[in-house]
Amino acid sequence: MNFLLGGLDGLDQASKAELMADLMRISQRKNFAKHELLHQEGKVCKQLFYVESGLVRAFYYRDGEEITAHFAPEHTMLTAIDSVIQNKASRYSLEVLEDSSILSISYPDLKEILLQKPQYEKVLRMYLERIYIDLAERIEDVLFHTAKERYAKLMKDRPSLLQRVQLKHIASYLGITQETLSRIRANS
Amino acid sequence: MNFLLGGLDGLDQASKAELMADLMRISQRKNFAKHELLHQEGKVCKQLFYVESGLVRAFYYRDGEEITAHFAPEHTMLTAIDSVIQNKASRYSLEVLEDSSILSISYPDLKEILLQKPQYEKVLRMYLERIYIDLAERIEDVLFHTAKERYAKLMKDRPSLLQRVQLKHIASYLGITQETLSRIRANS
DNA sequence: CAATCGAATTGACATTTGTCAAAAAGCAAA
DNA sequence: TTTGCTTTTTGACAAATGTCAATTCGATTG
Numbered sequence: 001m002n003f004l005l006g007g008l009d010g011l012d013q014a015s016k017a018e019l020m021a022d023l024m025r026i027s028q029r030k031n032f033a034k035h036e037l038l039h040q041e042g043k044v045c046k047q048l049f050y051v052e053s054g055l056v057r058a059f060y061y062r063d064g065e066e067i068t069a070h071f072a073p074e075h076t077m078l079t080a081i082d083s084v085i086q087n088k089a090s091r092y093s094l095e096v097l098e099d100s101s102i103l104s105i106s107y108p109d110l111k112e113i114l115l116q117k118p119q120y121e122k123v124l125r126m127y128l129e130r131i132y133i134d135l136a137e138r139i140e141d142v143l144f145h146t147a148k149e150r151y152a153k154l155m156k157d158r159p160s161l162l163q164r165v166q167l168k169h170i171a172s173y174l175g176i177t178q179e180t181l182s183r184i185r186a187n188s
Numbered sequence: 189m190n191f192l193l194g195g196l197d198g199l200d201q202a203s204k205a206e207l208m209a210d211l212m213r214i215s216q217r218k219n220f221a222k223h224e225l226l227h228q229e230g231k232v233c234k235q236l237f238y239v240e241s242g243l244v245r246a247f248y249y250r251d252g253e254e255i256t257a258h259f260a261p262e263h264t265m266l267t268a269i270d271s272v273i274q275n276k277a278s279r280y281s282l283e284v285l286e287d288s289s290i291l292s293i294s295y296p297d298l299k300e301i302l303l304q305k306p307q308y309e310k311v312l313r314m315y316l317e318r319i320y321i322d323l324a325e326r327i328e329d330v331l332f333h334t335a336k337e338r339y340a341k342l343m344k345d346r347p348s349l350l351q352r353v354q355l356k357h358i359a360s361y362l363g364i365t366q367e368t369l370s371r372i373r374a375n376s
Numbered sequence: 377c378a379a380t381c382g383a384a385t386t387g388a389c390a391t392t393t394g395t396c397a398a399a400a401a402g403c404a405a406a
Numbered sequence: 407t408t409t410g411c412t413t414t415t416t417g418a419c420a421a422a423t424g425t426c427a428a429t430t431c432g433a434t435t436g
Binding site: 146147148176177179180183 | 392393394395396
Binding site: 166167168178179181182183185186 | 413414415416
């Protein structure tokens with residue numbers, strides 16, 4: 001569970017322990033089977049999810065096609081970020097790709113805690129900073145690298161993903177068609 | 189100056205006024221001429237910039253070419269976000285495109301204030317949430333719209349930009365060559 | 377006005393990626 | 407093992423975008 005705070009150098013040990021206890025108090029562990037949805041698009045998402053084991057993807061629809069926006073393997077978090085931030089219906093669904101053990105953290109409860117203990121804002125802020133940098137990198141990737149280069153980078157950075165995920169999801173994540181991905185794989 | 193807090197419904201009036209006063213205390217107004225740099229890549233950036241009037245762009249280098257990542261017109265903020273967040277040398281430069289009046293806010297001073305008044309973390313967090321959503325939209329744009337569609341959207345959302353900025357900057361912002369942009373403009 | 381310089385456009389062609397249809401491969405149930 | 411279904415690959419062609427070189431346009435300056 002400590003992974004939840006990965007990279008949060010900002011808090012001292014006591015605060016970390018306290019936060020951990022607080023988080024455990026407002027979260028729930030549950031197993032999900034392959035193909036189940038943690039969250040469905042169109043609904044307001046009120047939870048953050050921590051993947052203890054397994055694999056989850058976030059996807060949305062564009063012209064009737066599923067577009068995968070994010071993969072969350074074990075020891076990482078995800079949520080329908082648009083919904084949680086803006087408290088509105090989400091464009092994203094969260095689909096379990098492998099049988100998974102998931103911790104659900106109630107966001108209303110978390111906000112309650114944030115109000116009581118404003119020092120936790122820092123945790124959220126630092127989390128946002130991290131995912132912002134990730135996103136900025138991804139834009140650069142997409143704008144200035146060919147599909148082939150993007151695939152090579154994914155292979156290098158997250159090789160296990162390719163073993164675990166259908167190629168159509170990889171393709172939509174990379175912003176290309178499945179056929180193009182197949183051809184890239186063929187001659188390399 | 190109130191624009192700095194645009195969209196920050198999270199703070200009550202008293203806190204806003206207090207924050208405003210604090211910000212004014214740690215910021216500095218200065219005029220910059222066209223072509224001047226607010227910040228140069230390779231250096232650590234320790235400031236946030238508020239554009240009172242004028243226009244600034246953030247750009248970085250890719251294969252020796254300048255890539256414009258962001259335009260900041262009057263009443264918006266920008267900074268070398270990678271540097272400020274990670275306290276390391278920035279990949280970005282910030283170039284003034286029109287004579288501008290700029291408020292520079294010291295980030296170390298701001299952090300000092302955040303330590304003293306942790307309720308301000310919320311301000312930063314909400315700012316990050318906003319720019320995160322913007323970035324996520326931009327990824328979607330880039331992945332699933334043609335150059336033509338991206339240009340049309342920019343025309344619709346920020347028409348004045350096209351009057352004020354060289355087309356080569358618009359092109360790199362859209363992730364296309366200047367020639368392609370020129371052709372898009374020709375037949376539309 | 378002529379000369380000049382940078383910005384923008386145009387032309388010709390190459391490369392990348394998409395689209396649609398069909399075939400092959402993989403996998404699970406009967 | 408056979409059957410049926412899904413995933414992946416392949417083929418043929420079209421559309422989008424890039425590259426490089428040349429030209430035009432516009433503003434500035436002598």
